[in-house]
Amino acid sequence: MRQRRLIAGATAFGLMTGAGALALPAASADEPAVLLTEDFEDGDFSPLSQNGGSALSIVDADGDKALLVQGRANDYDGFKTPANLLQAGGSYTFSAQVKLSAAAGTTTSARFVVEPAYTWVGNTSVSADAWTTVTGTFNAPAGASPAALRAYLGTGNLSAPYDYFVDDVVISGTGAPADGGAWQPTPDPAFVPGGATNPTTTPLAAARGTGNVAALTFDDGPNPGETTALLDFLKDKGITATFCVIGQNVTAPGGTELLRRIVAEGHTLCNHGTSYADMGSWTQAQVEADLKENLRIIRAAAGDSALQVPYFRAPNGSWGSTGEVAAALGMQPLGLGNLIADWDGNDLSEATLTANLRKAFSPGAVVLAHDGGGDRSNTVKAVATVVTEKIAESWTFTLPQGGVADAPAGVTSDFEAGTDGWTARGDGVQIAASSDAHSGTGSLLVTNRTQPWHGAALDVTAGMPVGTAVEISVWAKLAPGQSSASLKVSVQRDNGGGSAYDGVAGAGASVTADGWTQLRGTYTLGAAADKAQVYVEGPVGVSFLLDDFSLAAIVEKPIQTDVPGLKDVLGAEGIEHVGVAIDARETVGTAADLVRKHFNAFTPENAGKPESVQPVEGQFAFTQLDQLLDFADANDIQVYGHVLAWHSQTPAWFFKDGTRDLTNSAADQALLKARMEAHIKGIADHIDARYPNGDSPIWAWDVVNEVIADGDTANPHDMRDSRWFQVLGEGFVDEAFRLADRYFPDAALFINDYNTEMPEKRADYLELIGALKARNVPIDGVGHQAHVDVARPVQWLEDSIKAVEALDPKLLQAITELDVNSSTENQGADVSGAPADPYSPAFEDDADAAAEVGYYYRDLFAMLREHNASVDSVTFWGISNARTWLRTWPMARPWEQPLPFDDELQVTPAFWGIVDPSRLPARPADVLPPRIADQSDIRAVSNGASGVKVNYALPSAIDTLDGPVQLTCTPASGTRFPVGTTTVTCTATDKAGNTRTTSFDVIVTRKQAGKP
Template identity: 40%
Template sequence: MPSARPVPSALRPVVAAAAALVALALVAAGALVSSLATPAGALSPAVVLTSDFESGLDGWQARGAASVSTTATGARGAGSLLVQDRVDPWDGALIPVTEIFEPGTTYTIGLWLRLPDGAGTADLRVSVQRDLDGQPSYETLTTVEGVSSQWRQVTATYTPGLFDTASLYVESVSSPADVMVDDVLVSGVRYTPDLSLTPVSDAVSVPFGIAVEPQDLLGGRGDLLAHHAEQITPGNQMKPDAIQPTEGTFTFAAADGLVDWAIEHDMRVYGHTLLWHQQTPDWFFQRDGAALTTSAADQALLRERLRTHIEAVADHYRETYGEYGTPGNPIFAFDVVNEVIDESQPDGLRRSEWYRVLGPSYIADAFRYARAAFGPEVLLFINDYNTEYPDKRAPYLRLVTDLLAQGVPVDGVGHQLHVEVGRSIPMVEDTIEAFEALDVTQAVTELDVSAYRDSGESWTQPPADRLLEQGYYYRDMLAMLERHASSFESITIWGLEDSRTWLRSGAAPLLFDGALQAKPAYWGIVDPSRIGATPTPTPSVTATPGVTPTVTPTPSVTPTPSVTPTVTATPSVTPTPADPRACRVAYTTNDWNTGFTAGVRVTNTGTSALSGWTLTFSLDGGQRVTQGWSASWTQSGARVTATNAAWNGSLAPGGSVDIGFNGSHTGSNPRPTSFALGGVPCAVG
């Protein structure tokens, strides 16, 4: 689930703000305010905080075990803030912003960072702590890698949610090295959307939804949300770690706030999610601090915990808002089981802790518990990502087919559709058509379209032509979905506006920009004639040959949420007639945090057909392949080998095959520079 955030640690629950905070390009701090263009519908930016440390601490304090003082070494003046005596990474320097920040206002935060001479390097963070009703939230604004004894200028944007108290602070990722801070400048602006625009919900023939966090209900964001959506999906507030962080202790306040808002605005609520391998507290899988075994007693304990959790959620919303299906209760659907497919496993099921202890039976159990708890008025969904890929589609289809054959109450199938410009829309349609043969409804649950094609691209704002291309892509995707409207319960976009996407900075995957203004992506859905002067269809990409699914009695499970691999139109290649074994490789990636998803298109540009193939290349940046599809993947050191699957080994002259993998990196993800097919070097591009 791309909305995933790191699980809080025992000492300090650091919540990565990937879905809420976007790091901006470096700018000169002194020109920060004057360089901010005021967008339509926005007030002029106002400076709310400055600290130059020329005559004291300027209100800054020590955080944790640290101590703070001023020094005579400044970024541009004669003084700066020195943070010393740090023991843990979260020890640092803070300034209270309770009386400075306002919920729903967007702030641009600029400052300078360095380490003292001789201190080496460290990765530093600029963060915010918000406390509401006694519960702290920790949000990382930006991470600055490799800070040394040279001053670094940094800016980030931040939109706070509700709080009783709040503080802005500097910390580090791991090293407790001394830190120097200077020339802090914070300005704020409150954006106002154009509510004269046609609501997106009016342009989509099925219910249209947006996934949201509490910050999205505030100010202009709340107005924008209410204007365009018919339903909402809580991004994180209904996940197991949010609802039941410790056994028997249920915390519904954040989720209830979203439900209350939906009721006030006459919206439906799509619940997300009851069971997931991520964002589930460790205690679910432990007894007295030790990992559960596969003993009958431990299996019974885990099943009881699952049933109790589902019943508690269902009972709470029934008791609070009335019986499901009545006007007072807006919850109409719930993701019961999320991301349980892993196409690399023989049975197609993810090897999670749920699977380790219970085997595949937990999937059917979860649906049966949910039907008993919620009753017939709530649609029960299974949800997954990458379902458009044939090798993921096959076990997903097989699992749902098996569950239905067993009488398991699966009402709906969710397709996340975290894609990027160029992802094959015909491949998505093939998946939709495959599930239309089953007695289920379908939903697009988490649609967004990254403007990046691969990790080699990086920008503060996407180029205008890429935003136009994104608009055409949304146009073509929604046109395809409309052809299958009768099969869909709803279509949901994963996020309201670009500054709060879970993807990396510059991906700009949503319909509205950070200033709450409509993008070409919006017009792609509402009025494609307004995208640009010369609309052109999204390039069609030939889908990888499908796997013929076979029904097996074992349910399936899926890979870890990851950004869906980039698929782009195959470049035109003129084969060399003299070389019967020529080849070309197109390699694209989508990165997030320390993970990435790679798409690899292999084209046979030679004159002879291949009856089997092996592709080799090197990942020279320390990356590791964690999971692959459409091929058999192995890695030895930096060398990666992909061998054809049983169904895609035949590659005619001019033919292409799409394969891919999930991987991990340590902050840098350089692209492979050379590929070989059967030992023959391939052209790249």
């Protein structure tokens, strides 16, 4: 700088603070005060902005930093002051040091020109020989618009283009705006900020790190061709950059796909406005509307309503009020940095742009190039050349300063000095330091647990940025004297007074008191949370120790792009909807990439259940569901709604009047029906408001779920004795369907249940469906959950599908919750009454288990293809083996591999069983015994004391390899059974010698005299 300038006050004014600062006067408004000073020593020229077609860069000139103005075709090409700095009626003094470049070879004039009247201030002769002070005063007219009062440096007419330097720009005056406090955006509880950590209003233009580091930034895209080539190059070199994207280019053909790729490949996004419009003279309200709209466009295209867009760069470098608005909206203003003059009107040859880019590189620089706004093919070539050179010179590429915080260093607890911030979770739970340690000398003891969710918790909010995959690990051991128990790690997310709960994928295991067991898994926070806690839970009454906890960010393996998409393969074979159960975690990162590639439908795993949607009567909570709907809408994915009426995960208040349990009285029935209607109508009203044109992505609903019990009940069709049934009887099913039909007239309405392939439950299910049809209940489809195991015959499910087809061929059918476990026995999916431990793996080798699951999928989908006229939809219950519920229910089952994608989202044998069975590994040796269908007890009446001859049908027995297997039952059918109860034992043996046995009772009673 030529001379030191001091700001008279230190209070920030509206827009920006820093080396190039706007300041309020320390004295009264009647005394002159320095309002703006810029000496360029920080390498950035904000709050000044580009004016006209000039190229601005910070250079060394005569031993100090200065602003170089190049590429001038007009006398006004140069820099401009920000809007709202000058006020109506104010008196101002402008000053700047100006010097022509040596190549100018002439003397000319320079002056400040104040818009909108283009008033000249301080016209002065300047040359290349020395620095000249250009200064003058300006009195702003009364009634002038502060947004329009902007000054630029103008020069004498150009007979030929010339460059000039400028330094020490100072504006002082008595018309400083009154301090009305920092501008605040329009209140909007639904708005998700950009994601910058503590953004400043000052545009920053320096790279993170020291030494030979630079931050690559690209403006005006995405643009098919140039952006594609640029991404290819960056991916090949393993470099990430910052892309400042324009909304109109995101919505243009090819823009959405490019934006998704930018996100998927780990680049950072920057908001560059919805168009190329100069925002420098806009009001804050206008800027706010544009920046919010561009955030909406970006997030909709990415399918992530909380996607981080942590930077904003003003189009043309024309800042005005944009900096303060961007910061208030959670985006760090990003200065122009070092430009390469790659926009129209300049020499855009590859040689020139390559030379410009080499010059733009300096340690710590933010480098700005363009991938849109015109033909930028030579820019891409220049980037490839120069960046390759810099890599060879050991340069590294980082983010600009500001924006998102660096990845957290991680969270650890070793309990060497106490509880390390962990707290008791649940009333009465006690935590204390213990000397029984996995490593070192300390651990955490958790006792007095009276609920499964009781345990110990740690606030990890700072360690889990949205969309960042983390690995969570903790070592656990049971307290002395306890038998083995399954423990697992979970996450509680708190937002706006509500809470949600997620399992940590894979972080469950059977733990003993004999030694330490590691609980380790992965987790991605799918949406912003006010608070996130990790906690360890397990069976009631179990006391345990924890040690060596860690949480650290990990790099996810990208999905495979060289395999066919499930939706494409199955869609071509007549299965219209290929879906997956997801929550917010699958709307970001690599999991979202997998959803987009393989599925055209999904089911909200929990976000649509009654306890999620209406936890308190009359208080609906749609945040989780809305995020999933936004993701579906942005990615042209349809949604299978789950679920309107269910006995589980429904708040207790549904079935109470105050503290009193509802009965089947007429008044209580009316109350429960009203609550059912209010719940269904509340969801429909919300959906209709979001999609007023009727284009909601919801194509179907589970209207009722799991209404048939597994065993005999005293109810018709063996209806589950749920609170719905106890109050309303079987009619609650009719009521739910009629309400769903009224409020969701365009959605397909399904009944859904598990174990529908089991012969006895099949019969009950078909009876109920037939009764509903007979009563003209508006049912459109039948759901088969298909939580099956590798030994459960595919034939049984086909028999159920055929039975529905025979009942009414117009009924749609859906496989709604498909997974295939490899445990020795499967009890279906009744989460309301967990079966007893233990489960055990059917195979000793995990690879054998995975292969057998693959063969099961082969046979299952071969069957489903035969019924594609009625089977409209197949939904997998989980995105990957790491996320399957089977790994932790009802105990730790780490061996389960029930889905087409493994823990790292790579394809499994299950995938190839569906897509291309020729790629399956060799089938393992047969260790699975045949499966025998359950047989109800048989009752008979004897006329005398000697009993009666009883003929019974043999239960179905099928082996997954051998097909139907002959049963041997003792006593045999046709035997005379005595009065009383006789147990019949049936045995099936397959060709490999695997044997299964089942039994049922024949109950013979004696006819009483005088009764028919």
